[in-house]
Amino acid sequence: MSKIKAVCVYCGSSPGTEPDYVKAAAKLGKSLAENGVRLIYGGGSVGLMGAIADSVIKHGGAVTGIIPEFLMRKERAARQGEMIVTRDMHERKRRMFDMADAFVALPGGIGTLEELVEQLTWAQLGRHQKPVLLANINGFWAPLVDLIDHMQSLGFIHASHRLRYLIVDRIEDALPSLFAHWAKTQPPTAAEQRTIIERL
Amino acid sequence: MNKINAVCVYCGSNPGTEPDFLKAATRFGKILAQNDVRLISGGGSGGLMGALAEAVLQHGGAVTGIIPEFLTKREQPRRLAQELIVTHDMHDRKRLMFEHTDAFVALPGGYGTLEVLIEQITWAQLGRHKKPILIANIEGYWDPLLVLIEHMRAIKFVPPPLHVDFLVTENVDDILPMLREAAQKIAAETPMTVPAERL
Numbered sequence: 001m002s003k004i005k006a007v008c009v010y011c012g013s014s015p016g017t018e019p020d021y022v023k024a025a026a027k028l029g030k031s032l033a034e035n036g037v038r039l040i041y042g043g044g045s046v047g048l049m050g051a052i053a054d055s056v057i058k059h060g061g062a063v064t065g066i067i068p069e070f071l072m073r074k075e076r077a078a079r080q081g082e083m084i085v086t087r088d089m090h091e092r093k094r095r096m097f098d099m100a101d102a103f104v105a106l107p108g109g110i111g112t113l114e115e116l117v118e119q120l121t122w123a124q125l126g127r128h129q130k131p132v133l134l135a136n137i138n139g140f141w142a143p144l145v146d147l148i149d150h151m152q153s154l155g156f157i158h159a160s161h162r163l164r165y166l167i168v169d170r171i172e173d174a175l176p177s178l179f180a181h182w183a184k185t186q187p188p189t190a191a192e193q194r195t196i197i198e199r200l
Numbered sequence: 201m202n203k204i205n206a207v208c209v210y211c212g213s214n215p216g217t218e219p220d221f222l223k224a225a226t227r228f229g230k231i232l233a234q235n236d237v238r239l240i241s242g243g244g245s246g247g248l249m250g251a252l253a254e255a256v257l258q259h260g261g262a263v264t265g266i267i268p269e270f271l272t273k274r275e276q277p278r279r280l281a282q283e284l285i286v287t288h289d290m291h292d293r294k295r296l297m298f299e300h301t302d303a304f305v306a307l308p309g310g311y312g313t314l315e316v317l318i319e320q321i322t323w324a325q326l327g328r329h330k331k332p333i334l335i336a337n338i339e340g341y342w343d344p345l346l347v348l349i350e351h352m353r354a355i356k357f358v359p360p361p362l363h364v365d366f367l368v369t370e371n372v373d374d375i376l377p378m379l380r381e382a383a384q385k386i387a388a389e390t391p392m393t394v395p396a397e398r399l
Contacts, residue, residue, distance in 0.1 A: 012357045014356060014357060016355045016356055016357050017355045017356045018355055021355075090291050107355075107357065108352075108357055109352050109357035109358045109359075110318065110321055110322050110325055110349070110352065110358055111322050111325070111326075112357070113318055113348070113352075114315075114318045114319055114321075114322040117311065117314050117315045117318050118315050118319070120311055120315075121311045121312055121314075121315040124311050124312075140351075143344045143345070143347040143348035143351060144344070144348055146344040146347075147314070147342075147344035147345050147348065148311075150341075150344055151309075151310050151311070151314075153217075154216045154217050154218060154221075154308070154341070155214060155215070155216045155217040156212045156214060156216050156308065156309055156310035156313070157310045157311060158214070
């Protein structure tokens with residue numbers, strides 16, 4: 001039985017005004033490290049991104065940052081962990097998808113929302129089984145959940161395409177929820193993974 | 201760029217349950233045709249996408265459909281475009297849609313519609329482009345998204361809007377005038393900061 005080896009975390013490159021978000025990022029980093037799960041993330045050293053990467057490293061875990069060259073200054077590319085510099089945003093997203101067994105969205109801005117929604121769309125189109133989890137800290141993602149429910153109730157998301165993302169309110173439940181989901185589903189074969197990536 | 205010659209419209213490849221959404225798509229198609237504005241579409245023939253393209257053609261307008269090869273079976277691009285471009289993958293599709301258009305409009309739709317809309321807003325925020333983006337909030341369809349973005353702004357995850365922002369209207373008749381006004385304002389401002397090939 002394979003296990004989740006790497007989780008891609010999407011989150012803000014600023015800390016936001018709520019200390020709970022920074023705390024959640026740090027807690028998730030600690031639990032990744034303690035469970036031997038590699039963090040795949042956007043490679044910045046600021047905001048929630050910086051908080052989670054620092055925490056993983058502090059607790060002896062492994063980190064891979066993936067950042068496009070043109071954002072290295074703006075998001076202050078981290079000097080710790082493994083760093084992959086990509087030509088563009090598209091390559092960054094493909095590498096993230098390729099390396100991660102699961103995805104977690106912490107609070108963030110438009111960029112975080114974009115990556116999350118793109119992952120949900122890819123899951124729908126490619127029907128990949130990698131779990132996507134919303135870390136709904138202090139109800140941050142509630143409006144997105146409303147939007148998705150609304151899209152479904154108004155007939156824009158077919159029942160057959162309905163994507164079951166995971167959602168937790170407490171960050172402590174994030175990894176257990178991913179592990180439980182993983183135990184129930186088949187990871188994509190190497191060939192399936194290639195097909196998905198070619199179409200992105 | 202201060203003239204709107206082509207508009208890329210994102211919307212559902214199914215019709216949804218509200219007749220008002222179909223009406224809005226059809227009406228906007230007619231407006232595009234009557235104003236000689238080319239529709240850049242995802243190439244599908246079903247749902248709101250199909251209704252919109254059909255309305256443009258019916259009123260003598262022009263349509264360019266852009267679709268990735270692997271979706272040509274599912275979305276049947278057939279005859280609802282005078283010009284059909286088949287791309288290798290989703291990314292090529294998005295890039296070509298971007299290059300062909302002067303502005304973006306989101307009508308109601310599902311995950312795919314939401315994704316491309318958010319992507320355009322992100323690209324604008326990163327400084328890739330200054331093409332106007334308009335959310336057609338028909339019957340308040342996009343209200344939850346607007347709530348989410350407001351929330352992100354309030355807790356400082358989204359920098360305060362400078363000149364990069366999106367437009368919102370609930371009235372289909374306002375879309376084209378708003379895009380034209382925005383394009384004129386934008387033409388007077390500074391050029392983009394991130395070359396397109398980096399995104």
